[in-house]
Amino acid sequence: EVQLVQSGAEVKKPGESLKISCQGSGYSFSNYWIGWVRQMPGKGLELMGIIYPGDSDIRYSPSFQGQVTISADKSINTAYLQWSSLKASDTAMYYCARHLYAGERDAFDLWGQGTVVTVSS
Amino acid sequence: EIVLTQSPDFQSVPPKEKVTITCRASQSIGRSLHWYQQKPDQSPNLLIKYASQSLSGVPSRFSGSGYGTHFTLTINSLEAEDAARYYCHQSSSSPGTFGQGTKVEIK
Numbered sequence: 239e240v241q242l243v244q245s246g247a248e249v250k251k252p253g254e255s256l257k258i259s260c261q262g263s264g265y266s267f268s269n270y271w272i273g274w275v276r277q278m279p280g281k282g283l284e285l286m287g288i289i290y291p292g293d294s295d296i297r298y299s300p301s302f303q304g305q306v307t308i309s310a311d312k313s314i315n316t317a318y319l320q321w322s323s324l325k326a327s328d329t330a331m332y333y334c335a336r337h338l339y340a341g342e343r344d345a346f347d348l349w350g351q352g353t354v355v356t357v358s359s
Numbered sequence: 360e361i362v363l364t365q366s367p368d369f370q371s372v373p374p375k376e377k378v379t380i381t382c383r384a385s386q387s388i389g390r391s392l393h394w395y396q397q398k399p400d401q402s403p404n405l406l407i408k409y410a411s412q413s414l415s416g417v418p419s420r421f422s423g424s425g426y427g428t429h430f431t432l433t434i435n436s437l438e439a440e441d442a443a444r445y446y447c448h449q450s451s452s453s454p455g456t457f458g459q460g461t462k463v464e465i466k
Contacts, residue, residue: 345393
């Protein structure tokens with residue numbers, strides 16, 4: 239089955255670090271761009287950035303550049319989103335999603351189930 | 360960064376009526392515009408790709424049109440299961456951006 243499976247919910251304190259994951263299966267993970275999308279409570283979708291697992295080429299959205307780090311390990315078909323110092327405003331659902339075709343500019347046709355991140359003191 | 364503006368933000372429509380959602384881009388994006396449906400507590404689902412291309416498994420009542428800066432998602436004969444939030448997404452400039460979303464309620 240073609241799917242993206244994300245890591246489980248996280249509860250963290252402000253200032254803590256965090257790395258969440260997105261593992262692909264059923265397709266050639268290295269050859270499709272993966273994006274990370276934030277959805278704050280009751281709000282819309284925000285594209286944070288995309289990564290090409292084959293060579294870890296990354297494109298960040300301006301609002302998220304310097305705020306998070308996107309990475310991938312193609313040997314285990316996994317993409318990551320990490321924070322070095324969380325803020326309460328990072329509380330959100332985070333989705334990973336795969337591009338439809340093997341190109342940088344494309345629709346997202348496959349989505350993970352989402353990872354809830356709660357940051358609270 | 361290309362900004363996508365959807366209208367309206369909210370629509371309450373009776374069953375079997377037609378729904379039209381528009382998405383305007385801050386600059387021309389050709390046909391690099393996609394539509395998603397997100398139901399409560401679910402991940403988004405791709406409905407229409409490249410402005411007007413349908414996808415396997417998506418009901419035929421969903422259609423898209425447009426080019427450049429003005430795009431439209433149409434739901435013909437609204438059904439109860441179509442209650443959701445709808446988003447447009449442009450992939451003309453990498454990494455892409457989403458519109459703010461349109462909530463569709465069944466009246």
